[in-house]
Amino acid sequence: MTRTSDEGSPGVPGDARERSGDERLAELLAFLRRRVTGEYEVDEFGFDPELNDKVVLELLRPVYRHWFRVETSGLEHVPADSGALVVANHSGTLPVDALMMQVALHDEAHRPVRLLGADLVYQLPVLGHLARKTGHTLACPEDADRLLRGGELVGVFPEGFKGVGKPFSQRYRLQRFGRGGFAASAIRAGAPIIPCAIVGAEEIYPKIGDMPALARLLGLPYLPITPLFPWLGPLGLVPLPSKWLIEFGEPIRTDDYDPIDADDPMLVFNLTDQVRETIQGLLDTLRRRRGPAFP
Amino acid sequence: MTHTVLVTGVSRHIGARVASVLAADPGVGRVVGVDTVPPPSPARAGGSQAGRLEFVRVDLRSPDIAQVIAAADVDVVVHMSLIGGPSRSRSAVKEHNVIGTMHLLGACQRSTSVRRVVVRSTTAVYGSAPNDPAVFTEDGEPAEAPHSGYAKDAGDVEGYVRGFARRRPDVVTSTLRFANFMGPGVDSPLTRYFTRPVPPRVLGFDPRLQFVHEDDGVEALRRMALEDHPGTFNVAGDGVLLLSQCLRRAGRLSLPVPSPLFRLLGEVARTAGGVDFSPEQLKLMCHGRVVDCGRLTRELGWRPKFGTAAAFEDFLRSRGVSGGLTAAVADRLSDLASSRSAPPRDDL
Numbered sequence: 001m002t003r004t005s006d007e008g009s010p011g012v013p014g015d016a017r018e019r020s021g022d023e024r025l026a027e028l029l030a031f032l033r034r035r036v037t038g039e040y041e042v043d044e045f046g047f048d049p050e051l052n053d054k055v056v057l058e059l060l061r062p063v064y065r066h067w068f069r070v071e072t073s074g075l076e077h078v079p080a081d082s083g084a085l086v087v088a089n090h091s092g093t094l095p096v097d098a099l100m101m102q103v104a105l106h107d108e109a110h111r112p113v114r115l116l117g118a119d120l121v122y123q124l125p126v127l128g129h130l131a132r133k134t135g136h137t138l139a140c141p142e143d144a145d146r147l148l149r150g151g152e153l154v155g156v157f158p159e160g161f162k163g164v165g166k167p168f169s170q171r172y173r174l175q176r177f178g179r180g181g182f183a184a185s186a187i188r189a190g191a192p193i194i195p196c197a198i199v200g201a202e203e204i205y206p207k208i209g210d211m212p213a214l215a216r217l218l219g220l221p222y223l224p225i226t227p228l229f230p231w232l233g234p235l236g237l238v239p240l241p242s243k244w245l246i247e248f249g250e251p252i253r254t255d256d257y258d259p260i261d262a263d264d265p266m267l268v269f270n271l272t273d274q275v276r277e278t279i280q281g282l283l284d285t286l287r288r289r290r291g292p293a294f295p
Numbered sequence: 296m297t298h299t300v301l302v303t304g305v306s307r308h309i310g311a312r313v314a315s316v317l318a319a320d321p322g323v324g325r326v327v328g329v330d331t332v333p334p335p336s337p338a339r340a341g342g343s344q345a346g347r348l349e350f351v352r353v354d355l356r357s358p359d360i361a362q363v364i365a366a367a368d369v370d371v372v373v374h375m376s377l378i379g380g381p382s383r384s385r386s387a388v389k390e391h392n393v394i395g396t397m398h399l400l401g402a403c404q405r406s407t408s409v410r411r412v413v414v415r416s417t418t419a420v421y422g423s424a425p426n427d428p429a430v431f432t433e434d435g436e437p438a439e440a441p442h443s444g445y446a447k448d449a450g451d452v453e454g455y456v457r458g459f460a461r462r463r464p465d466v467v468t469s470t471l472r473f474a475n476f477m478g479p480g481v482d483s484p485l486t487r488y489f490t491r492p493v494p495p496r497v498l499g500f501d502p503r504l505q506f507v508h509e510d511d512g513v514e515a516l517r518r519m520a521l522e523d524h525p526g527t528f529n530v531a532g533d534g535v536l537l538l539s540q541c542l543r544r545a546g547r548l549s550l551p552v553p554s555p556l557f558r559l560l561g562e563v564a565r566t567a568g569g570v571d572f573s574p575e576q577l578k579l580m581c582h583g584r585v586v587d588c589g590r591l592t593r594e595l596g597w598r599p600k601f602g603t604a605a606a607f608e609d610f611l612r613s614r615g616v617s618g619g620l621t622a623a624v625a626d627r628l629s630d631l632a633s634s635r636s637a638p639p640r641d642d643l
Binding site: 026029032033035037038039041042043046119122123125126128129133137143146 | 427432435503535543544585624629
């Protein structure tokens, strides 16, 4: 049925298609002009929405749709325009899950997500600045508070390197949630915490070994051995095409707390635990729903 | 009550402008401008308000300044003689900045007439590091405090100002941390950088920059000099420009060089006396710096008229620099595209 409706439109002949071609060309040229003359805006964090949408995400979208075939659920839990903190599990040896979460929230929830990243990222030349241009910043209380106060959708992976670099045998087992700084930030801003479970990233680079001496030498937190890396060289960097599911759970409200509760370690730890258990629960259900990683 | 204002650093551009703006203000009876060298053009410093603006040549590194303050019965001091210039040796600059400030504040502490002290500082005191928060507020602690050059001088100067404010709580002390000045009359390492034919930039880095227009800088200093606003305030235009954006807006092709080479180029340029590319400048060119001006806006009920982008545009316009070649190519392309698409439409 859909096909007939498609065929119905050529009643207005090639004209429409051709004009849209011209319009597209004009749009592209206008885009190029803006880029080469610098006539675009970035925010105080260095976020360049146009570059993010038109270039970076454009490169990620095929991977999102066709390689990992990402399916999302629970998008109704993501607020349309107010500040919120998305807290997700971290896995996959390389932080591909952060990129896919970014596509999911941008394209399906229509919110650019502002991720809080590790120091290491911001010390690297190209990567650090690309991260800023795509809306992300350093994981520090000042930046988290500022973004949440500004009504942004902030994303955080509290497990950090412990999560993303854990061995394959530990897959889908949440690691310690840092010091709960994210919970304190949410309390200070009164912003809801949206637990998020990502299933699929664990299988992209199954980490079956580690090269700690070499990692130390290179100043990296770990250097993985996977079934394909380093044996196949750069080819080993191609992620395995696992099936991905991303679910956003029911928001955990923090506006009942007083902002000064953020200084109460007991309360912060309890909230951190609550979020962690919620995500573990979501992960287990989602993993059962997905079934095998490579269907 | 009319004020007698002492302005230091009056022989340089912003100092001269502040002095003449104050001299033109009805609330000011007299402006005493001091500097180590006479103002370059008498018209600029004196001009029509010659009667109310007088220049006294004083080296701040000597105690003479106390006599000037006592003789003129100064009640407002605007201290703007902080310099980062490449023209003199580093130790002389440091002595000028730090020892000069100590003498000036010492004189103010003794004085019974001084009621208000305004000090020009810089956002460079926050340093520039990859593990800093993205936006600095006045209370923010930098991850790495600058330990050399102009930024360290400014940090030291601020330290003495805080000490002075503690010892003389009856004197209103305001410190303004300015972002990089930009505008038609500004001559700084950064403005010289943007007017170079092919400015180098550090490969793999695209810092966030913020500018304050000279008009806004003068206005902020004027308000601070004439009203009581104790505390430390960031002053910068709204918004942020990336270095790459600045270079594109200036229509400049830039040369990306790895950071060790950039440092080397900086050294070469410095010894050749061309531009000042100190280690702190290199850091700025890598990691950039952005400050929050909320406190200033709330305190003054005023915000800079020029945003960062507008200040930069005004600077480019005054130097006759525009989008140039790249914009022309882009326009030519869209012309071609529209002329190509025009005929079929005529047929229809």
